[in-house]
Amino acid sequence: MLRIFQDGSSLLFCLKNNRRIIINLLLIALFISLLFISPNRLVLSAFSQEVKTDDEVISHSSTQQPIYIADFYEPGCQECERVARLLEQVIFEYPQVEIRKFDISTPEGVTLAEQLGELYGVSEYDRLLVPMLYIGDNYLLREQITYESLISAIDEIKGVEFPPPWERVKEDQDSVQQRLIERFQSFGIGAVAISGLIDGINPCAFATIIFFISYLALIKRTGRELLLVGGVFTLAVFLTYFLVGAGALRVVTSLSFLPLARKIFIFVTAAIGIILGTLSLLDYLKYKRTGQTSDATLQLPPRIKELIHSTIRKNVKISSFAIMAGVTGFLVSILELACTGQIYLPTLIFISQVPELRANALLYLLFYNFMFVVPLILVFLFTYWGTSSQQWAELTKKNYGKVKMAMTILFFGLAILLIMTGFLF
Template sequence: MFRRGTLSNALPVILLLSALTFCSVFPVSSQSVAQGVTGPDTVDVVLIYSHGCVACERARPVTAQALSYLNNSSSIKVNYVEYIDNSREGLEYFERYHLKGVPSMIINGNTVVGPDEFGGDSGVAYNLILQKIRDASDYTVPVIIDRTMVRDPSNATLINVANMIRNEGNESVFLSFSDGEDNGINVTSGNAKWEGTIPAGGSVSLAYNATVSGLDRTQSPKISYMDSGGAHVVLLPEDMVPGSYSFDLLTLLIAGLVAGFNPCIIAILIFIAAEVASATGNKLDIILNVAVFCLGILAVYLVIGAGLFEAVSIIPSIAGYLEYAVIGILLALATYAFYNAYQRYTGKAVGSATRGLIASVKPLYTKYRLAGSFLLGGLFGMIKMPCAGGIYLAILSKIILSKEILEGVVYLLVFDIGVILPVLALGLLLALGFGTERMEKLRAQHAVLLHALNGAILALLAAAFVLNII
């Protein structure tokens, strides 16, 4: 039984911590708009130029003059940036918008002003820039793309891609469409490329079959069109190749169990058990505090997972960089774990981040044990996150690219349960009478083995991620 008042005191703390966790992951936003008052239209303008380019040297001051006029004498607010053509950003814009030369201006991510339109008289270029930006401030892209990709059930290497292109504007557009150009994709039949006019309210259906080799996602199609407002580009996100990701729930649970192993956690659980036992002597109190400690770990995993989800959703290309970062962190931590094991084996003194973590939380813990347990879990989760990051990124990639959000959330939940099960098991052992001194003695006796095993697990996780096993 809980000591009288323990449960009633615990519930508000648990509810508060859970609410804070929920709000941090799923923030509630509110917007207020003053009636009858509208803010200025915002237009994003990017100019790509080159040093030594005569037309660029003329275009830059003309552009600055036009933007200054708009910002000072109209309701249009312009966010302006320049990139050199051979810079990383400039090269990305050339590839993404299929630019033909410099100077080139991209307005609101869809309207392209090419070098031919900048040439000639500065006054003409000035008026052109003003008109293009004014048009872009209330321009709605008329071209809508519905795209589906499915794997052929009779051939695992074959995918069927269907693109429905609709013109929802009030004028005809001349459109150019090109798809299936990734290395590793071989179009076997159908139409992956098309060029022609789509009347207002009209549509074009394009479908093709292709074999896929060594790809888990495809580049977006190259889509550009012309209307009375000039040249425009339609950007689509990368597509996941169907069937590229598949997770078995038992495998995920085992992966979570492996990722949840850490010798440092024993010291924290011993601290929690000793503090609670000396304060209340109640075994169920120990279980409650260990459970809240696990809640802290889950909260951090949830927040970091949601943060990665949001980041990769906004900028899909960073997923690749995150993968390399996780592999590097895993290898660094594995090296440190092996070094730690070697130091202990040779009898040299080893500093302990865990002891420092416990010492920093102890003043709070003596007054607010549940809050202290949650904080310890959260801090420990931050330290432990790189070990699980590879699996997390793999699951998040499935959620983002396949849009199977519910399935992805189930995967994350199963993995998280695997992470905390070893913690709960150790906490239960302590609560059922496995003495803290005895556990500490066992930890000290097998410290070398535990740290070496931890290093091996981290190294194996890194290798598995490199080999696309997880």
């Protein structure tokens, strides 16, 4: 797939011969990142760090009739962060609004979400999804939650006395647990597999492993070493998501600085994609003009190239790269926690707390997370093949221009996707 820079080129050491181009590209990428991470967003991120945890009410003092909103969220869910910013704006404009947040990844959160879903007539396939808001007699789910829909729901009950949604539930917890158990027992392994595959589409993880494996190929690492590093990265993602699902990393995933760190990480990764895409495009244009590959923008002088390879081979063990890959996989997973689009994961998390069904639930959770990393495994293997295959190397030489254009589209596509992710959420 990717023989990214011919003959072991490296961006870092291209500075000597292409300093002006690289510096300008970095400044442009930084400007784009700062443009999307606007001051208002930073203020909102700072404000959100003051948001109280579950079972604590967020409000401003007001003498008006209070309006209660139940907000169901999941730590690390980018869509939930978008809704949190909307709610912060609503609180400033409607001081009588009081919001209570509930974490759907906890048994208590799942129980209440199921109770309110039953009370409000929400489909059983939707009631455990997040973000979900309950206001008065209405509920808003995911893409339905906009500034306009929030204001409309608030205006509809303004001045009317409505009890808090969390105080309206009358169903006992035993019947809720029994319903969740029955739902769990109705799950087919195929449905869980499809859910894991869908939720496993993670552009940040894809971009990271592509850059990782490509870099190792640049410095002439062998096929086995590429497999080891890619495997460690994928395993780290798998274990991290499994531990998050099992509740073992709740303290880490609830850290207040993660939303801002996630946004910075997304835009930095996007900036790398923009730089690589631009340099690949320059190489393509040079090739079309001269028909030569030797003067590529990303080409290193042979003496420097050999020095880099020699130094890395002597001083950096593959175990160091493996450790780096594992740490990177963990950090990417924490910063890019998936916001599940199905009912399966919240249900599995809840059922894993039921002693007699814990083993089955954890088995399903393991399978869900395995399917979750299958797209990542495919990207990893495809990238590995593209950076180590002799057939691909020969094909690249014969179709240099087409390969460079494909790389340009790939890098720019990843960058655009990442920027959209960071900007929208």
